[in-house]
Amino acid sequence: MALRSGGVRITLAMFGLLLVIAMILGVIRTQMRQRDARFAEQENRLVKEIFHDVLHGTLDSTEATSDNSDKQSRITKQLRMTAKSPYLVSHSSNLWNVSLFPSPLSALSVGASNTWPNLYQIHGVSLSKTVQRSDRVRPIASVYGPIDVTFVVMAIAPLIVIGLTFNASSRDRESALQNLIVAQTPSLGKLMAVRCFVRAALVIGLVACVVNGSLLIAFASQFDLNVIGNLAIWNSVAMLYLLIWAALSLFVNSFAKTSTANGAALLLLWLILVLLIPRFVSNAVQDAVPTLPENELVEREKRSFDRATRNIDRVLQQFQSEHPEIELRLDDEQQMTLARYLLAHSAAGKEAAENVSAHYSAQSLRAKYLSFCDWVSPAISFRNQSDQCSGNSERSFIAFSARAGDVQAQVLEVFLQPSITNQECNMETIAALPGFQESGIPRSPSFLNSVTSIASMLVWLTILVSLGTWRFRAKSSSIERTQLPKSGGGENA
């Protein structure tokens, strides 16, 4: 019946359009990130090919490929200049890439990908590139900001559900229809619950069609069991979340106020549950677990480098005591200058790694605390699950960053010693540069967290529906307080 109203149809159409736009942006963002990841893998292959050629003495036969010609020619040029000085290679910026291939469900939620990169370009000398996480420009992200499908479903869809259900019961009362309805139906509460849920189902159906349809069109070839499972969880939590809003509407309607009062109450609840509580919870968790801003981390590494440079003699002594097998030619000024520079970087890098590790731990703790707040607002539950299903949760990126740090440390091991001693690198070691293995990176919601979120949503839903239907049941047996107009023209009056 609600669909017969022109206003409802226009509102649903506009909401559908917004969803489609958010989905298109999500698909573009995901495809760009997937392209970045593929490009990074291609670069790694190229570097390996170059080393392979050096190892087998067939460097000249390496041909530049179109996309990577600049990088290839730069490395090739350096190796040609002095093939026995691999520190030149180590000076090449962005030598080695570690990238996290985005899940096709990334289109659903920006999540922590807005602040954490899915690509680390590892430097052969220091950890600074791992610390400077925000240096990679993401132009699309700067344009659309936090607007993603999850935001549209979390913030806008409840408004549509509210618009469709706020007067589910009050309109009948205001149109003098309620007494005829109460005379017909054995359970007014059940009728109103069905009415609210059927109207919410319009929104749920629209969300499901647009989201699942778009993902199938754009990423069907990348679907596997894991992706399908995550998508099923996403659909379930989205449905539960919107049903909660229908149940809230049912509950508010059971108070037998005017449509205007119902609408105002529901908008206030929306403001509290969608905007205020998540913001408050986020601020509270940030206050409880403070983390250093990224620029402070970078500053600290610079300070560590300065400190190491000032105390370079002590650093050098320490290095010599730790690596007695390495012979440093103390009379070779050029080599010693280089060694001091690299050791200063290395010392700073170790300190930076500790800072970054502490930073990750704090972020991880913060994410854990936030997951406990699922019960406070269904919006938090939904956002949390959505981020996790899309593979853009903070815990995914924290695990990825830690893994990238491991790869960085291994790359340093390969380059540092031969660079300091100005010796030829062991090409076999270089050819076996450590790659990044995605296995073990959490890309799905954690079982416990999913259970908590879904349980919290079910509790919200059950309580609201029970209270709403109970109040209606109590009222339908006695509707004297609703002050039925004795006469009136109904909707057609």
Add this chain to the structure above:
Amino acid sequence: MLEAKQLTKRYGERLALDALDLQIAPGEVYCLVGANGAGKTTTISLFLNFISPTSGAAFVNDICIAEQPALAKRHLAYIPETVSLYGQLSGVENLDYFSTLAGHRLSKDDKLSLLERAGLHGRDANRRASEYSKGMRQKVGIAIALAKNASAILMDEPTSGLDPQASNELSLLVKQLGTQQTTVLMATHDLYRAKEVASHIGIMRQGRLVETVKPGDVSHAELEMIALRSMQLQ
């Protein structure tokens, strides 16, 4: 069968219905008449469980309405003074909606036949209810009540605002219901219609049933005299 035992409703200090005892047998048409505020609508509202009794009880087919409202509702149909409908739906669709609420699935032919029986003919049944006159909406309301196939129908001033022809059609229908063993309880100000259709007329005053008249025993003029006397005594 409809029955009220010491049925009382009090709103604060005001006694809206005072210990009403009433028995209406199957097939009987009982009209409640009286001045405004005499307790007619309160009686009907108590039978429909729209309001809870302060004391006493109302029964339909021996089912206590306050205790088993859902079960009792299956035996009761209701025609309000002014039938309000969903304006964006047609008469047929409104009938379909309300009969579905009551748990009855009707075929298209059944719906048209019920509307026809209630006096809404042909194309009118398929027009949007927002275009209906009060009389047409009342007819849809009657069709909704008939669709329920209830053993008792409660009518709250159903002829109010209807033109003479529509009132006459309603009278014929009520008589017909009586012959089909449907119990009818009707609150009305229309003494003429009451005498025409009722098997008993109850005169109410200040929440009390002060007199019961058999229409066959009195003339129109006498009935009017009795009713006026009751009102003047208030």
